[in-house]
Amino acid sequence: MLFPTLTFAVFFAVVFGLNWGLAALAERYSGCERGFVSLRKLVLLAASLLFYGWWSWPFALMLLASSVINHGFALWMAGRGERAGRLPVVLAVALNIGVLVFFKYTGFLFNGAVAPLGVKVAGWLGRGDAWIAFLESTQPFLDTIVLPVGISFYTFQALSYVIDVARGEIKPARRWIDFANYLAFFPQLVAGPIVRAGHLIPAMENLPGTQTKLDTARAGVLILVGLFKKMVIADYLAANLADPLFAMPEDFGTIDALMGVYAYTLQIYCDFSAYSDIAIGCALLLGFEFPINFDAPYFSDSFQTFWRRWHISLSSWLRDYLYIPLGGSRRGKARTYANLMLTMFLGGLWHGAGWAFALWGILHGALLAVERMLGRLVSFRPPKWLARIFVFHVVAFLWILFRAGSADGMETFKGVINAFGAVGTGSTLPVAAGVAVLAVGFALQLCDGSRLAWFTDRVRRWPVWVQGGLAAVVFTIILGLAPEGVAPFIYFQF
Amino acid sequence: MKDSEGRNVTWKAAAAGLAVFYALVVLMNAPAMEKNAENMDYGVARDAAKALVRPVARLSAMFRLDFLRRGAARVRGRWLDHEDSPQ
Numbered sequence: 001m002l003f004p005t006l007t008f009a010v011f012f013a014v015v016f017g018l019n020w021g022l023a024a025l026a027e028r029y030s031g032c033e034r035g036f037v038s039l040r041k042l043v044l045l046a047a048s049l050l051f052y053g054w055w056s057w058p059f060a061l062m063l064l065a066s067s068v069i070n071h072g073f074a075l076w077m078a079g080r081g082e083r084a085g086r087l088p089v090v091l092a093v094a095l096n097i098g099v100l101v102f103f104k105y106t107g108f109l110f111n112g113a114v115a116p117l118g119v120k121v122a123g124w125l126g127r128g129d130a131w132i133a134f135l136e137s138t139q140p141f142l143d144t145i146v147l148p149v150g151i152s153f154y155t156f157q158a159l160s161y162v163i164d165v166a167r168g169e170i171k172p173a174r175r176w177i178d179f180a181n182y183l184a185f186f187p188q189l190v191a192g193p194i195v196r197a198g199h200l201i202p203a204m205e206n207l208p209g210t211q212t213k214l215d216t217a218r219a220g221v222l223i224l225v226g227l228f229k230k231m232v233i234a235d236y237l238a239a240n241l242a243d244p245l246f247a248m249p250e251d252f253g254t255i256d257a258l259m260g261v262y263a264y265t266l267q268i269y270c271d272f273s274a275y276s277d278i279a280i281g282c283a284l285l286l287g288f289e290f291p292i293n294f295d296a297p298y299f300s301d302s303f304q305t306f307w308r309r310w311h312i313s314l315s316s317w318l319r320d321y322l323y324i325p326l327g328g329s330r331r332g333k334a335r336t337y338a339n340l341m342l343t344m345f346l347g348g349l350w351h352g353a354g355w356a357f358a359l360w361g362i363l364h365g366a367l368l369a370v371e372r373m374l375g376r377l378v379s380f381r382p383p384k385w386l387a388r389i390f391v392f393h394v395v396a397f398l399w400i401l402f403r404a405g406s407a408d409g410m411e412t413f414k415g416v417i418n419a420f421g422a423v424g425t426g427s428t429l430p431v432a433a434g435v436a437v438l439a440v441g442f443a444l445q446l447c448d449g450s451r452l453a454w455f456t457d458r459v460r461r462w463p464v465w466v467q468g469g470l471a472a473v474v475f476t477i478i479l480g481l482a483p484e485g486v487a488p489f490i491y492f493q494f
Numbered sequence: 495m496k497d498s499e500g501r502n503v504t505w506k507a508a509a510a511g512l513a514v515f516y517a518l519v520v521l522m523n524a525p526a527m528e529k530n531a532e533n534m535d536y537g538v539a540r541d542a543a544k545a546l547v548r549p550v551a552r553l554s555a556m557f558r559l560d561f562l563r564r565g566a567a568r569v570r571g572r573w574l575d576h577e578d579s580p581q
Binding site: 006009013016017020023024183190209210211212213214216217220236240285287433437460464466467468469472473475476477478479480481482483 | 495502503504505506507508509510511512513514515517518519522523526527530562563564565566567569570573574575
C-alpha cells in the first residue's frame with residue numbers, strides 16, 4: 001500500500017478510529033481494560049499485516065514468522081543469561097542475515113561471482129558444456145526469487161532487538177505481540193526510519209492512552225511537506241529530468257547531464273525523506289514518536305556531517321552495530337580507515353545487490369577516511385560555503401553510480417559520464433521549469449529537523465478544525481500540481 | 495507528546511480535525527474522484543465508488559468547490575507538463 005493513495009487514506013482513517021476508540025473503551029470499562037488493550041494491540045498488528053499484505057500475503061506471513069523466531073531467540077538469551085553464551089545471538093544474526101542474503105543477493109552472488117568463476121574452472125577441467133547446462137537449469141529458479149519489500153529495513157530492526165538483548169541493553173518484550181508490533185508497525189515498515197527496539201518496544205508495551213497529547217500541527221506539517229516532496233517534486237524530477245537521462249544517456253549533452261544528475265540528487269532526497277516525513281507524521285497521529293531521519297543533508301560541509309544527516313537511522317545503525325564492534329577509531333589509524341571503508345562497503349551493499357552499489361559505498365568510505373586523514377595532517381580549513389558546494393557536488397557525482405546500480409549498472413554510469421563530455425549538444429530537457437523545481441527541491445531541506453519549529457508553533461495555536469481545513473486546502477493544491485498516478489518510492493527496492 | 499507546551503490536543507480533537515480534513519478533501523476533489531472511479535478495475539467496486547462519489551461530485555461542481563484543484567492543475571499544465579519531454 002502506498003502512502004499517497006486513496007486506499008491508504010481510507011485505511012489510515014479506519015486504523016486511527018480503531019486505535020483511539022479501543023483506547024477510550026479500555027479506560028471507560030476498566031473491568032475489561034486488559035481485554036481492550038490486547039484487542040488494540042491485535043488491531044495494530046492486523047493493520048500492519050494488511051498494509052504489507054496488500055502487496056504480498058506470503059511475505060506478510062514471513063514477516064510474522066520473523067517476529068516469532070526473533071522473539072524466541074531474545075527469550076532464550078534472556079532466560080539463560082550468561083549461560084546462554086554467544087550461541088543464540090550468533091544463530092539469530094546468521095538466520096536474519098541468511099534470509100536477507102537469500103532474497104536479496106542470491107542472483108547477484110550466483111550470476112556475478114559463482115557463474116563466471118565456474119566457467120573458468122569448468123573450462124580448465126574440460127567440463128564447460130556441463131557447467132553451462134547447470135547454469136541454464138538454475139536460472140529459472142533464480143528468476144523466481146522476488147525481493148520482499150522492506151526486508152532490509154525490518155531485518156535491521158530485528159537485528160537491533162536481538163543484539164541489544166544479548167548486550168543486556170534492553171529486556172525482551174513482555175509479550176510477543178509487542179515485539180511483532182515493533183517489527184511490523186506499518187508507518188515505518190517498508191522504508192524506515194529504522195527505529196530501535198529500545199525506543200519503540202516500551203511504547204508498544206504501554207500503548208499511549210486517551211490523555212496523550214497529540215502534536216497534530218507537527219504531524220500535519222510533516223505529512224503535507226512529505227506529500228509535496230514526493231508527489232510534486234520527486235515525481236517531476238524523475239519523469240522529466242533524471243529518468244530520460246539515465247534511460248538514454250547517449251542522447252544528451254553536458255547541460256542535460258548536469259540537470260539530470262542534479263535532478264536525481266534531489267529526487268532521491270525528496271523521495272526518501274518524504275517517506276520518512278509521512279511515516280513520522282502518521283505515527284504521531286497514532287501516539288508514537290519516531291526520531292528524524294534527515295536533517296538537511298545537502299547543507300553539509302563535510303562528508304562526515306553528510307552521513308550524520310542522511311538516512312540518520314541507517315547511519316547510526318551501521319555505526320552502533322558494525323563500525324564500533326569492528327573497533328571503531330580505538331585501534332589505531334590504519335584500522336580506523338579500514339573500518340570506515342568496510343562499514344560503508346557493507347552499507348552500499350545494503351542498498352542493493354550490485355557492484356555499483358558496493359563501489360558507491362567504498363568510495364564514500366574512502367572519502368570519509370581521506371577527510372579524517374586530512375583533518376589530522378592539514379590545519380587549513382576551506383570556507384564553509386566552498387566546502388558545502390564541494391561536498392554537494394561529490395555526493396551528487398556518486399549518486400550517478402548509485403542510480404546506475406539500480407538500473408543497468410556500469411554501462412549507464414559510463415553513458416552519463418560520456419554525456420558530460422558532449423559539449424555543444426543542445427539541451428532537450430525542460431531547463432527553465434527544471435531549474436525552478438530543482439531550486440524548490442533543494443530549498444525543501446529547510447523543512448528538515450527543527451527548522452520549521454517556528455511555523456509549527458504558530459500552527460499549533462490554531463484550533464484543530466482550522467488546522468484540518470487548511471491541510472485540506474494545501475493537500476488539494478498538491479493533488480492538482482501532481483501528475484496522474486503515483487510512482488513507488490525509490491527505497492522500496494532496498 | 496510535548497505536554498509541556500500545553501497546546502497539543504487529545505485524540506478526540508485530533509479526530510475532529512481529521513474529519514474536517516477528510517470532508518473538505520472529498521468536497522474539493524469529488525469531480526476528480528468520480529473520474530478516477532470510472533477507471534477502477536473491478537465492476538462492483540467501480541459502481542459502488544461512483545454511486546458514493548456522484549452526489550458529492552454534483553454538489554462540488556454546482557458550487558465550483560474544485561476550483562483549487564483545477565487552478566493547480568492549470569499551473570501544472572502551463573509550467574510543469576512537457577509534451578515533448580523524452581519520457
